[in-house]
Amino acid sequence: MTQQATGAPPASMVRLSGIAKIFQSKDGTPVAALDGIDLDIPHGGITAIVGPSGAGKSSLLRAVNMLERPDAGRVVVDGTDLTMLDEPALRRVRQSIGMIFQHFNLLANRTVAGNVALSLELAGWNRDRIGPRVAELLALVGLTEKAGQYPAALSGGQKQRVGIARALAPSPRLLLCDEATSALDPETTRQILALIRRINRELGLTVLLITHEMGVVREVADQVVVLEAGRIIEQGPVATVFAHPRHPTTRRFLLGETGTALPPALATRLSSAPVQDGAVLIRLHAVGGLAASPLLSDLGRMGIGVRLVAGRVQSLGDQPFAGLVAALTGPAGGINDAIHQLRAQGAEIEVLGHVATDAVTAV
Structure with a gap:
């Protein structure tokens, strides 16, 4: 040419x-x-x-x-x-x-x-x-x-x-x-x-x-x-x-690949309003060293309970990539602080909603 x-x-x-x-x-x-x-x-x-x-x-x-x-x-x-x-x-x-x-x-x-x-x-x-x-x-x-x-x-x-x-x-x-x-x-x-x-x-x-x-x-x-x-x-x-991911279509495409689609039994019980003694569901994406770090376990030191619901850590080219769905329990202020800390470290956090803790433990 x-x-x-x-x-x-x-x-x-x-x-x-x-x-x-x-x-x-x-x-x-x-x-x-x-x-x-x-x-x-x-x-x-x-x-x-x-x-x-x-x-x-x-x-x-x-x-x-x-x-x-x-x-x-x-x-x-x-x-x-x-x-x-x-x-x-x-x-x-x-x-x-x-x-x-x-x-x-x-x-x-x-x-x-x-x-x-x-x-x-x-x-x-x-x-x-x-x-x-x-x-x-x-x-x-x-x-x-x-x-x-x-x-x-x-x-x-x-x-x-x-x-x-x-x-x-x-x-x-x-x-x-x-x-x-x-x-x-x-x-x-x-x-x-x-x-x-x-x-x-x-x-x-x-x-x-x-x-x-x-x-x-x-x-x-x-x-x-x-x-x-x-x-x-x-x-x-x-x-x-x-x-x-910024566009809803991109997010939908990523759900299957990252393993972060909500189990149907849990998705049907999701609420936009807080649930008494319930949990906040988040979807988290992280890449590189952040993905390989103990992101969720670190929240325990902040007094936040964490239960992994779905997701996986896999390779993205030559670096690790984490896509996770987790249920967070604890004081609302503490959960907000935990989400803020994760975002400050470079994680992409999407708050999916609220759900009763028994729905989480049943997954």
């Missing part, structure tokens, strides 16, 4: 400005799949786009390589404005943009090596160069021994590894991942995400992936962008968004 006229690298690998895309529903009503998207994707990192079904994730990803040309706005990739290019120029630029798909999209009548070689053949590579490049890529994704097999003989994870090798064949600087792990089992998903992270680090490749699973975001991404109804509702470093 071309660089800016000054010779300096562009500020972002991908810059989207005012991107809009309108589709017609079955009854002819216009629907905004993308509604004024402004987004910068930094060089060399992994950025995840997450959101509910119909949020516009796939449309956004396909706008980046102009497989779906937006109705308005600019798409600048590595300093090149793709919205200004004709189709022949776009085809040349797409050689610098790799893409992997949810359902692999392998050719059944080609071997593993043949599938990886296809993009190089279409790009006009000399046959003498294709063989060594294919061998290099199959070694990278751990499939050297599968080179002569056909896709039907492969597991889902192996098929996705072939897809990754194929996407990397022309040495792209940007890799787009379209729900790349949603068709895989949890263990294979972890392996594929680890491979994507390794490729990102070893090759300096910028990765943009879409997913509906916050677990994928937690496992592999540096930055996260939350979409809803074609608009960005929240974005930032993964640790920041997990620890301090």
Whole structure:
């Protein structure tokens, strides 16, 4: 791809400005799949786009390589404005943009090596160069021994590894991942995400992936962008968004991943008003050293009773992340002081409401 006229690298690998895309529903009503998207994707990192079904994730990803040309706005990739290019120029630029798909999209009548070689053949590579490049890529994704097999003989994870090798064949600087792990089992998903992270680090490749699973975001991404109804509702470093979610949609997405959804039996007994001799329920998020510290047990020294209701401590990249629901008992003033102290230490605290202590002990 071309660089800016000054010779300096562009500020972002991908810059989207005012991107809009309108589709017609079955009854002819216009629907905004993308509604004024402004987004910068930094060089060399992994950025995840997450959101509910119909949020516009796939449309956004396909706008980046102009497989779906937006109705308005600019798409600048590595300093090149793709919205200004004709189709022949776009085809040349797409050689610098790799893409992997949810359902692999392998050719059944080609071997593993043949599938990886296809993009190089279409790009006009000399046959003498294709063989060594294919061998290099199959070694990278751990499939050297599968080179002569056909896709039907492969597991889902192996098929996705072939897809990754194929996407990397022309040495792209940007890799787009379209729900790349949603068709895989949890263990294979972890392996594929680890491979994507390794490729990102070893090759300096910028990765943009879409997913509906916050677990994928937690496992592999540096930055996260939350979409809803074609608009960005929240974005930032993964640790920041997990620890301090601001939008209700983001909070809902995090409930399952952090294990902080209230048990139904407890949620139905929750009250907005204080309960006689009851408890205050809080939801807590913390990251880094704070997550690894004895946050809740420290409250006992303040005369506050603490009962853990739900949640877990897990890894968020290379640091611990805690998502917990706890019931606090004691004087109202003391509970307020305890919540203030937790927030002062950097914890995100959401007061969920009040509940009778017998409801807590029954969980």
